[in-house]
Amino acid sequence: MKSQLNNLRQLQELVLTRDEHHQTGDGSHLDSLNDAIAELQDKLEPQVAGLYSRLYKKSHIVIAAISNGCCSVCGMQVPIAQTQQVRLAKHLVTCSSCGRILFASEADAAHNVSDNYDRDDPKTGISRFSAAELMLADLDAETPEGAITALAKLMEENKFIKNADSLITAAMNREGVLSTAIGGSLAFPHVRGVEGGGLTLAMGVSKKGIDWGDEKVHVVFLSAIPVAVSAFYLRLMSGIIQSFSKKDNLDAVLSATDASSLWKTLVKATRHTVK
Numbered sequence: 001m002k003s004q005l006n007n008l009r010q011l012q013e014l015v016l017t018r019d020e021h022h023q024t025g026d027g028s029h030l031d032s033l034n035d036a037i038a039e040l041q042d043k044l045e046p047q048v049a050g051l052y053s054r055l056y057k058k059s060h061i062v063i064a065a066i067s068n069g070c071c072s073v074c075g076m077q078v079p080i081a082q083t084q085q086v087r088l089a090k091h092l093v094t095c096s097s098c099g100r101i102l103f104a105s106e107a108d109a110a111h112n113v114s115d116n117y118d119r120d121d122p123k124t125g126i127s128r129f130s131a132a133e134l135m136l137a138d139l140d141a142e143t144p145e146g147a148i149t150a151l152a153k154l155m156e157e158n159k160f161i162k163n164a165d166s167l168i169t170a171a172m173n174r175e176g177v178l179s180t181a182i183g184g185s186l187a188f189p190h191v192r193g194v195e196g197g198g199l200t201l202a203m204g205v206s207k208k209g210i211d212w213g214d215e216k217v218h219v220v221f222l223s224a225i226p227v228a229v230s231a232f233y234l235r236l237m238s239g240i241i242q243s244f245s246k247k248d249n250l251d252a253v254l255s256a257t258d259a260s261s262l263w264k265t266l267v268k269a270t271r272h273t274v275k
């Protein structure tokens with residue numbers, strides 16, 4: 001059943017990538033994404049395919065990692081005996097609350113360790129997902145991998161995530177499926193399934209620009225995304241794109257000289273677009 005679970009995880013990632021492409025892309029990769037999705041669906045055993053399609057009708061998030069002993073999507077605690085069955089992966093186990101198919105996350109997967117998500121803390125806007133420590137005003141990278149590495153290390157050094165290396169690997173795998181450079185000098189590399197906390201966003205600015213697929217990118221936003229907020233991430237991305245389609249905002253971040261001025265510029269630019 002392990003290979004079926006792996007197929008399901010890949011399938012979910014492709015479906016959510018297609019949702020992103022619907023929202024922020026130009027539609028030019030829909031055919032190839034649809035083909036890849038159909039190919040994976042064909043590999044599902046009939047029983048698994050049936051369960052998948054029933055769940056998919058309710059939500060595109062069909063499978064959920066167990067994180068800190070709970071279903072990472074609905075938050076319901078998973079009994080230890082059930083967690084054990086999930087690890088053994090002899091048959092599919094579903095969450096007793098939301099019905100999603102559960103899987104055990106790998107020990108070395110990147111996860112969120114930030115304690116910056118205090119429910120009583122009245123943070124608003126972009127401050128809920130990022131901070132001055134996650135700004136890199138002089139992103140000195142020649143390649144997408146270099147940019148992703150610098151930002152992932154910044155997240156790890158500032159204790160927002162654990163294991164930058166697995167975040168980098170996963171982000172590069174995602175780039176391999178479909179480039180996250182979206183035109184207008186922006187790229188949005190990201191990793192879904194970083195559980196254990198909230199969405200975390202780091203920003204880097206390259207004055208000279210980075211060749212990113214067919215695009216020249218000056219501003220890079222790296223995100224670590226818990227699966228449960230995948231849909232919200234699309235709205236966040238749209239808000240940021242809207243802000244930086246204005247030349248004034250783009251010029252302002254390009255001329256920021258240090259992390260604190262970059263952070264102030266980001267907060268100001270997204271004040272009306274990221275709620």
Ligand SMILES: [Zn+2]
Pocket residue numbers: 064071072073074075076095096097098099100
């Ligand atoms: Zn659940």
